[in-house]
Every structure is written in C-alpha cells, then in structure tokens.
Amino acid sequence: MKLIDTKKSETKIRDITPLELDALRETANIGTGNAAFALSNIFKRQVTISLPVLTVSTTDDISNVITNQNEMVVGIYSKITEGMEGNILTLMPINAAMEIVRAFFKDNADNKSLSEKDKQVLQKLGVSIYSSYLTSIAKFLKKRVLFSPPSIISTHGNSIHEFLQIHLGNNEKIIVIKLNFEVGKTKIKGDFLLLLTYNSITPLLANIDKKMS
Amino acid sequence: MISLSDLKNDLLKNRTTCIVFPVKDYPILINDLVKTLSENYGKIIYVSLNRLYNPLKRKMQQDKIDTSKFLFVDCVTRTAVAQPEEHDDCIYVSAPNALTEISIAITKIIQTHYPEILIIDSLSTLLIYESQMSASQFIHSISNKMNAFGVNACFTILNGEKEQPLIKDMNLLLDKVIIL
Numbered sequence: 001m002k003l004i005d006t007k008k009s010e011t012k013i014r015d016i017t018p019l020e021l022d023a024l025r026e027t028a029n030i031g032t033g034n035a036a037f038a039l040s041n042i043f044k045r046q047v048t049i050s051l052p053v054l055t056v057s058t059t060d061d062i063s064n065v066i067t068n069q070n071e072m073v074v075g076i077y078s079k080i081t082e083g084m085e086g087n088i089l090t091l092m093p094i095n096a097a098m099e100i101v102r103a104f105f106k107d108n109a110d111n112k113s114l115s116e117k118d119k120q121v122l123q124k125l126g127v128s129i130y131s132s133y134l135t136s137i138a139k140f141l142k143k144r145v146l147f148s149p150p151s152i153i154s155t156h157g158n159s160i161h162e163f164l165q166i167h168l169g170n171n172e173k174i175i176v177i178k179l180n181f182e183v184g185k186t187k188i189k190g191d192f193l194l195l196l197t198y199n200s201i202t203p204l205l206a207n208i209d210k211k212m213s
Numbered sequence: 214m215i216s217l218s219d220l221k222n223d224l225l226k227n228r229t230t231c232i233v234f235p236v237k238d239y240p241i242l243i244n245d246l247v248k249t250l251s252e253n254y255g256k257i258i259y260v261s262l263n264r265l266y267n268p269l270k271r272k273m274q275q276d277k278i279d280t281s282k283f284l285f286v287d288c289v290t291r292t293a294v295a296q297p298e299e300h301d302d303c304i305y306v307s308a309p310n311a312l313t314e315i316s317i318a319i320t321k322i323i324q325t326h327y328p329e330i331l332i333i334d335s336l337s338t339l340l341i342y343e344s345q346m347s348a349s350q351f352i353h354s355i356s357n358k359m360n361a362f363g364v365n366a367c368f369t370i371l372n373g374e375k376e377q378p379l380i381k382d383m384n385l386l387l388d389k390v391i392i393l
Contacts, residue, residue, distance in 0.1 A: 070237045151292050153292050159240065
C-alpha cells in the first residue's frame with residue numbers, strides 16, 4: 001500500500017508497512033466496542049459490529065465499497081471538522097432506517113416515510129455513534145477530533161460518491177474504514193464508513209510509529 | 214422492454230409522462246434519458262431530488278450533453294451544505310420534500326426561461342420522506358401546472374416494492390406511464 005504525503009507542492013510517496021497497516025486496523029477497531037455499546041444502549045438490544053475492513057479507494061470509486069449500491073439509501077453524514085480530514089457516514093436502505101426509527105420509538109406502526117421527527121432520531125443516533133467512535137480515536141491520537149452535526153441524506157447507492165466529493169476532492173485518494181452493523185432480532189443492517197484523506201493518515205501513522213518504537 | 218427511440222416518441226406525444234426504471238440499471242438509464250431529452254427539446258428544467266448539482270452537471274458534460282439547455286432545481290445539496298455556491302442555472306431548495314419551495318422554483322424558471330419540458334428525478338426519493346398520498350398530490354399539482362403553462366413533464370421513479378402503489382396512482386394522474 002502506498003501513502004502519499006503532500007507537503008506544499010511536492011508529493012512524496014512511501015509504503016505503508018504491514019505492521020503499520022495492522023496498527024491502522026487496530027486503531028480503527030478501538031472505537032468499535034464503544035460504538036456498539038452506544039447503539040446497544042439506544043436500542044436496548046444486542047448490536048453486532050464486524051471487524052473493520054480497510055480499503056484504499058478514491059472518492060470516485062467509493063460507491064463500489066458500499067453494501068447497498070443498487071438501491072435507494074439513507075445516510076447519516078458528517079464532516080470531520082477538526083483533528084483529521086475526512087467524512088463519517090452511516091448508510092442503510094430506507095427499510096432499515098424505518099426499522100431504526102420504529103425500534104427507537106418501540107412502535108409497531110408500519111410507517112413508510114421518514115418524518116422530521118424520524119430524521120431527528122437518525123441524527124441523534126449519528127451523534128451517538130460518531131462521538132463514541134471518534135472519542136476513542138482522539139484519545140489514541142491525543143488530540144481533539146470533532147465532527148459537524150449529522151445531516152440526513154438520501155440518494156441511489158451508486159451516487160453516494162457525489163456527497164463525499166463536496167468536502168473531499170474529486171478522485172481524491174482515501175482510506176476507507178468500513179464496519180457492518182446489525183441490531184439483534186431486527187432487519188437493521190448497514191455500513192458505517194470512516195473516510196480519511198491520505199493527508200490525515202500521516203499524523204495517525206506517525207503516532208502509531210511513535211507508540212511502536 | 215421499451216427502447217429509447219420509442220420513449221422519445223412517447224415523450225413527444227404525451228404532455229405528462231412517468232418513466233419507471235429498473236432499480237439496478239437506473240444510473241445508466243437516467244443518463245440516457247437526459248441525453249435523449251437534450252437532443253429533442255429546447256430549454257429543460259431538471260428537478261434533481263437525489264443528485265447534487267455540481268457532480269450531476271459534470272457527469273452530463275462528460276457524457277457530451279449540452280448543459281446550456283438545462284436549468285436545475287437542486288433539492289439535495291442544501292441537505293449536506295448550508296450555503297452552496299450560487300450558480301445562474303441552479304436554484305437550491307432546502308430538501309427533497311420541500312414541495313412548496315420546489316413548486317415555486319419551477320414556476321420561477323418557467324416564467325423566466327420558457328422551457329419545453331420538465332424532468333423530476335426521482336419520485337423514489339420523495340417517497341423516503343413523504344407518504345404516497347402527499348406524493349400523489351404533488352404530482353397532480355405539478356402536472357396541472359405544466360398543462361396550464363404548456364410545458365411537458367417527465368417524472369421518473371424506480372421499480373421498487375415501495376413505489377408500486379404510487380406507480381398505480383400515476384396511471385390515473387398522468388397521460389402515460391412507461392415501464393422500462
């Protein structure tokens with residue numbers, strides 16, 4: 001894996017060592033337990049979160065990474081505003097979003113569309129997952145990591161890259177940390193994606209190297 | 214299965230049309246439809262409920278579509294960016310379900326640019342936030358407005374399970390429903 005370190009106009013490329021890659025994966029894993037705990041608290045049910053999968057991709061190709069690329073999806077979307085450069089996004093099909101809302105309100109009504117109140121529930125969920133996940137990473141980095149209040153977005157899975165290009169560049173190289181989550185005894189399944197620019201990875205790797213040495 | 218050339222004739226013959234896309238092929242087919250419209254009409258209003266103005270226009274330019282014919286109503290960008298950059302050919306609406314804002318934006322464009330056709334892409338996004346009843350009322354109101362102004366209207370929707378009741382409704386509300 002190559003790491004591009006852009007400083008002013010010069011672009012240096014160096015390899016990420018297998019050890020650094022493992023450490024990066026481990027860093028991504030740090031927040032997983034906290035995020036699962038936050039979700040379990042909301043739903044009062046067991047939440048399973050998969051081990052993180054790290055992919056090097058570009059903002060143009062991100063649609064290929066997501067699970068539901070061939071259907072309409074709802075996203076809880078935040079920009080990382082301090083500490084790192086990137087986006088954080090939870091994506092799910094509309095049915096899963098409705099299930100989340102029903103599970104939150106402990107409601108059996110067969111609502112088929114998201115009201116303003118439902119959108120607020122999803123935003124609250126986003127704040128809860130993102131703060132618990134990013135706080136763990138921030139502690140590891142020993143720096144503040146902040147994110148913007150989540151927006152609720154909706155699009156065809158194939159067009160999701162367009163949202164990521166608002167704050168990141170077109171065809172920009174990114175590290176994608178993907179986790180799948182599943183809320184026990186419901187149909188709620190989706191992707192949790194942390195997208196970091198290569199520039200963001202540099203201090204992260206420096207910290208990993210420092211801790212390992 | 215209907216071809217794009219048949220589709221062109223149907224669009225020209227009918228004032229209000231709905232095109233039902235297979236979910237999987239939607240990203241490719243919508244580009245083909247937009248290209249077909251650009252080759253057969255003068256000014257076009259493109260109400261985008263699920264794609265952002267900048268990447269949408271860029272993709273159209275990559276596909277060699279004459280974007281100078283299009284006037285956009287972007288209902289998506291402001292859900293992710295509070296104050297997007299202003300453009301002469303785009304009106305930003307706060308959300309895909311801000312139906313009054315969308316309707317006002319359409320009227321404003323009709324009165325200033327005299328378009329020949331309106332495309333609303335896609336009603337599947339509207340169904341994420343609105344009930345089937347509200348979506349039907351919106352379609353009814355827009356098609357009446359288009360009839361009054363003498364502008365053709367083309368709605369798009371995906372052929373999903375959630376969309377079936379609305380697709381049935383549209384057979385009553387619009388001149389033609391075309392299932393691809």
